[in-house]
Amino acid sequence: MEELLFDLGFVLTHYNYWMFVVLMMTGLYITVSYGNLVKKIVGLNIFQTAVFLFYVSTGKIVGGTAPILTDDPDAVYSNPLPHVLILTAIVVGIATTALALALVVRIRETYGTVEEDEIIALEHEMDAAIGGER
Amino acid sequence: MLAMIEANLPALQVVLPMLAAPICAVLGRGTRSWTLTMAVVVLTFAVSVSLFIATLDGATISYRMGNWAPPFGIEYRVDILNAFVLMVVSGIALFILPYARASIAFEISEERQPLFYSAFLLCLTGLLGVTITGDAFNIFVFLEISSLSTYALIATGAERNKRALTAAYNYLIMGTVGxxxxxxxxxxxxxxxxxxxLADLAQRIVEHGDSSTLRMGFVFILIGVGLKLAMFPLHLWLPNAYSFAPSAVTAFIAATATKVAIYVLLRFMFTVFGFDYDFQAATLRHVVLPLAIVAMFAASIVAVFQDDLKRMLAYSSIAQVGYMLLGLALLSHTGLMASVIHLFNHAVTKGALFMVAGCYIFAAGTSSISGLRGIGRDMPWTTAAFVTAGLSLIGLPLTVGFVSKWYLVLAALELNWWPVALLIMASSLLAIVYIWRVVETAYLQPSPEGVVRKEAPLWMLLPTWGLAALSVFFGTYAALTTAAASRAATALISASNMLWQ
Incomplete structure (x- = not known):
């Protein structure tokens, strides 16, 4: 019966990946479905954070400590490389967020709104105005 | 001194534009920052040419960044394929910059120009870095350097049309997801x-064999890079981004950014995953190949109905990316060769076409096709360059477009897939339709009354003609590019065959 449904043990031992999947999907859903430009960026950040957690959790070794050299020769260390990679990815993420927010500020200044549907309506009006001149 | 420079060429390729970028930002005046950028671009091109010459005989240059030995340190690995792409990217930059001088002065206000050139140099750094590095995570970092600066460059088009802002925003969202x-x-x-x-990855993947994690990794990389290179259903960011960016930016990113993404795809597919990886071969045949063919037709048909010249060329770019993907999806030596040749040819052709669009905007203030009536008589040189590059886009003999389509058709026929070969030729007919629309409007329709249009300045015209002439030159002396592309294809295939067998 248990095999028919799903392998509960497998699900439980890989719970970090399930959390990654849930967070990633939440982020992607917000990015795609929300019309508010700022909320899209929030979604993008959740999406990226999910990936950071994914990387960090792959570097974890059961019973491992922080990778700092100690006198104990039997010490087990977590893999530091994914952690370092994610430091770089976080910096990239911050730069992306900053640029995106700067763009949103400019869009708010020129269009007077940060709602996607209103912006699209304004752009359609612009297209219609160009078409009318001809 | 010279020996030291020679030993550090791979690092210089990336470090030169990167160091110049912040200096450029503080120079304060457009002319000064342009001069610095120009000097750096000339040096970068010289470096890439010497790297190309050094790898022409099939040698591989491995450079240890900070003297940390690979696979632990970051390795810069130059072989014939990426030396070729490096030369294309820095060569296009060399043509764009003299052109950008007048075009950017016209489209961007003086106090923003130093920042513009600084972002341009960062974009160049990112593109060159993606191409030269032999480290997977380093590719991501450089990809984001080039993408972030591209978003900023596109947004500078807002001074002419505020829709550049939303175009840049949408590109940012999709590019970051990718x-x-x-x-x-x-x-x-x-x-x-x-x-x-990358080299170590290739070896260990073979030792490890196939697994579902590996397959997921492949799919994520394919979709991620697919977003960056505007693979057909993932292309939605491209038309707006190309239409509203300043002309020089459009010409630069259309000629380089998607090409570098194609290179990343080639690198991952053939160096890392290997030519014989079954899951990859199946994905290419059953997913990428049909999508590439759909792109060739759908994007070309949409292009036929566009009124804006830049938007039309943008849709045509999506179709042309389809040809490159088709070449690599054929999974043969000739197909791969066709992809690499088309990568170069499309960079030259599309660069020239977008530069012509920029000349029109400079002289006539519009890039709408109906606004270009009779412009062929007012701007004969610019329009002649459009015709030359347009013929190359269609694939007429004696132009570069013919060479790549010839090899593409040949690759399809080698596999006895004659319907694919027919489709390639049929989609070229669509290119005739949309190029002819412009030519007809420019030459055969009367100019609107009371409109004065002068020929574009020499500094914009010369680079435009330079690229247009290259598209004829390399179409006539095709041996130069085909030899390089053939060697690159052989290198890709032999490396992966050695591993999997």
Whole structure:
């Protein structure tokens, strides 16, 4: 019966990946479905954070400590490389967020709104105005 | 001194524009920052040419960044394929910059120009870095350097049309999703192999064999890079971004950014995953190949109905990316060769066409096709360049477009897939339709009354003609590019065959 449904043990031992999947999907859903430009960026950040957690959790070794050299020769260390990679990815993420927010500020200044549907309506009006001149 | 420079050429290729970028930002005046950028671009091109010459005989240059030995340190690995792409990218920059001088002065206000050139140099740094590095995570970092600066460059078009802002925003959202997918893919490869060095990855993937993690990694990388290179259903950011960016920016990113993404795809598919990886071969045949063919037709048909010249060329770019993907999806030596040749040819042709569009905007203030009535008589040289590059886009003999389509058709016929060969020729007919529309409007329709249009300035015309002439030159002396592309294809295939067998 248990095999028919799903392998509960497998699900439980890989719970970090399930959390990654849930967070990633939440982020992607917000990015795609929300019309508010700022909320899209929030979604993008959740999406990226999910990936950071994914990387960090792959570097974890059961019973491992922080990778700092100690006198104990039997010490087990977590893999530091994914952690370092994610430091770089976080910096990239911050730069992306900053640029995106700067763009949103400019869009708010020129269009007077940060709602996607209103912006699209304004752009359609612009297209219609160009078409009318001809 | 000279020996030291020679030993550090791969690093200089990236470091030169990177160091110049912040200096450029503080120079304060457009002319000064342009001069610095120009000097750096000339040096960068010289470096890439010497790297190309050094790798022409099939040699591979391995450079240890900071003297950390691979696979632990970051390795810059130059072989004939990426030396070729490096030369294309820095060569296009060399043509764009003299052109950008007048075009940017016209489209961007004086106080923003130093920042513009600084972002341009950062974009160049990113593109060159992606191409030269032999480390998977380093590719992501450079990809984001080039993408972030591209978003900023596109947004500078807002001074002429505020829609550049939303175009840049949408590109940012899609580009970041793509880059993050790419990182997930690399993370999965790292989980399987424990390494990030591309050459080391290739070896360990073979030892490891196929697994579902590896397959997921492949799919994430394909979709991530697919977003960056505007693979057909993932192309939605491209038309707006190309239409509203300043002309020089459009010409630069259309000629380089998607090409570098194609290179990343080639690198991952053939160096890392290997030519004989079954899952990849199946994906290419059953997913990428049909999508490439759909792109060739759908994007060309949409292009026929566009009124804006830049938007029309943007849709045509999506179709042309389809040809490159088709070449690599054929999974043969000739197909791969066709992809690499088309990568170069499309960079030259599309660069020239977008530069012509920029000349029209400079002289006539519009890039709408109906606004270009009779412009062929007012701007004969610019329009002649459009015709030359347009013929190359269609694929007429004696132009570069013919060479790549010839090899593409040949590759399809080698596999006895004559319907694919027919489709390639049929989609070229669509290119005739949309190029002819412009030519007809420019030459055969009367100019609107009371409109004065002068020929574009010499500094814009010369680079435009330079690229247009190259598209004829390399179409006539095709041996130069085909030899390089053939060697690159052989190198890709032989490396992966050695591993999997």
């Amino acid at each position: 880059a993050t997918f790419f990182v997930i893919g690399i993370g999965m490869l790292y989980m399987v192999t424990g390494t990030l060095n």
